[in-house]
Amino acid sequence: KPIDFINCILPIETVIGIVSAENVGKTILGLNIAMCLSSGHNWIGHTILKPRRVLYLLAEGGKWNAGERAKIMSKHPDINPPPGNFMLRILNSYDVQNPYHHAELTAEIESYQPEVIFIDTLIKAHTANENDNGEMQRVFDIFRGFTTGKGRSMVVLHHIAKGALGGSRGASSINGDFDTIINLDWLKRNNTVSTTERVISFTKVRHAERPPDETVLIDRETLFLEHTDADTSTAQQNKLLSYFKGGQSFSRNELKDKLMMDFDIQKRRAQQIIHTCMNDLKEKGQMLSKK
Numbered sequence: 001k002p003i004d005f006i007n008c009i010l011p012i013e014t015v016i017g018i019v020s021a022e023n024v025g026k027t028i029l030g031l032n033i034a035m036c037l038s039s040g041h042n043w044i045g046h047t048i049l050k051p052r053r054v055l056y057l058l059a060e061g062g063k064w065n066a067g068e069r070a071k072i073m074s075k076h077p078d079i080n081p082p083p084g085n086f087m088l089r090i091l092n093s094y095d096v097q098n099p100y101h102h103a104e105l106t107a108e109i110e111s112y113q114p115e116v117i118f119i120d121t122l123i124k125a126h127t128a129n130e131n132d133n134g135e136m137q138r139v140f141d142i143f144r145g146f147t148t149g150k151g152r153s154m155v156v157l158h159h160i161a162k163g164a165l166g167g168s169r170g171a172s173s174i175n176g177d178f179d180t181i182i183n184l185d186w187l188k189r190n191n192t193v194s195t196t197e198r199v200i201s202f203t204k205v206r207h208a209e210r211p212p213d214e215t216v217l218i219d220r221e222t223l224f225l226e227h228t229d230a231d232t233s234t235a236q237q238n239k240l241l242s243y244f245k246g247g248q249s250f251s252r253n254e255l256k257d258k259l260m261m262d263f264d265i266q267k268r269r270a271q272q273i274i275h276t277c278m279n280d281l282k283e284k285g286q287m288l289s290k291k
Contacts, residue, residue, distance in 0.1 A: 005037060005116055005153055007047035008208030009180050014153050015143050017174075019160045020184035025198060025218070025225070026157045027060065029184050030120050031069055032224055033155065037116055038086035041078045044200070044214055044227045051085050055114035057105075059091045059124035060157075066090060069223055076222040087112055093124045096142045106146075115152050119143075122158040122174075133173040140177040160185075179206040187215060189234070196276040197233065198225065217272050236263055237277045 004011045018033075020026045036043040040051035058066050070088055073079060089108070094101045109117065119125050128135035147154050158174065160183065175181065181204040187197035200214040215233065216225040239262060243250060250258070252274060259270040 003049055005048065005052055006033070006043060007049075008205065008211070009046055009182070009202070010116070010153055010155070011179070011207050012151060012153060013147050013149070014179040014207070015140065015147060015177060016153070016155055016180035016182065017178040018155060018157045018182045018184065021160050024184050024186060026159075026184060027058070027066070027120055028069065028218065028223055029182070029200070029225060030118055030155065030157050031056070031066075031073060034116070034118055035070070035073050035076075035079050035081065035086065038081035039079045044216065044225070046211070051082055052115040053084070053113060054081075054086050054116050054118065055109065055112050056086070056088045056118040056120065057091055057125075058088060058118075058120045059093055060121045072221075072223045076224055079222075087114070091124075095127045096125055096139060097128065102142070109146060117146060117152065117154045118157070119154065120157040122156050125156075130174070131171055133171040136171045137173050137177070140173070143177075175204070178204060180204060192280070194276070195279045196272070197228070200225070217276070219268065219272075221268060233273075233276070236265075236273045237280070239263070240273055240277050 010016055018026055018030055033043055034054045034056050036048055037052045038054040040048055042048050066088060096102055126139045128139050130136060143154055183201045183203045185199050187194040187199050198216050200216055202211050215228050217228050219226050243258060255274055256267055256270040259273055
């Protein structure tokens with residue numbers, strides 16, 4: 001059996017989807033996975049055995065933003081792609097069904113010889129009607145043509161349908177054509193939607209057992225979505241609030257020191273706990289601290 005690029009989630013010669021609503025962090029998640037693949041670094045506990053050549057085709061968002069994000073992510077201590085293993089290409093909207101665009105894309109792929117191709121986003125890669133099963137089937141047939149028999153896979157980023165649970169916008173054939181669907185959404189706890197914590201769920205896994213959901217936070221220093229246990233996160237926030245029960249006041253630095261001592265965590269994680277807790281309190285019309 002060929003080795004999966006990401007164990008059970010991204011087998012060789014498959015097309016998988018990353019889906020979410022707008023402004024949840026699809027591109028950050030896509031770049032995270034791409035950088036882990038190019039470095040051979042496990043992605044939130046999912047095994048990546050060795051570095052892979054990655055071509056990231058971005059047609060959503062500006063070149064500066066994408067380039068800066070990639071630079072920040074490369075500061076992660078475990079992210080060190082071998083030279084030439086990660087290529088970010090900024091494109092205007094294109095159409096894989098257009099013979100000229102298809103020839104250019106084919107030449108790019110044949111020249112670079114990636115093992116994994118990222119398409120960010122689906123809607124920018126075609127001009128077909130996304131609500132037409134037949135039209136979208138032809139688009140995915142082209143994607144399969146880039147992977148089948150080539151020893152490579154493709155990751156396609158796509159907007160989720162409003163109110164959908166793990167499904168993507170458009171024709172049902174889009175969901176059917178994905179071998180794996182990774183859904184990114186805001187964490188919901190006690191009928192409250194978090195503004196900092198997200199949930200990664202695997203709503204479809206064709207070639208393996210579905211992994212459990214992952215609760216994650218963005219590390220502001222590296223822009224990586226880092227795993228955190230929801231129960232642990234709640235306990236840490238409750239502990240933070242307990243510091244104020246006696247009517248005491250604390251500076252942010254004092255709160256960081258107390259959290260680091262009580263939970264044996266790094267300063268960066270303590271900052272995230274304070275930030276998350278303050279946002280939750282602001283949403284409820286309360287305030288933890290003005291300093």
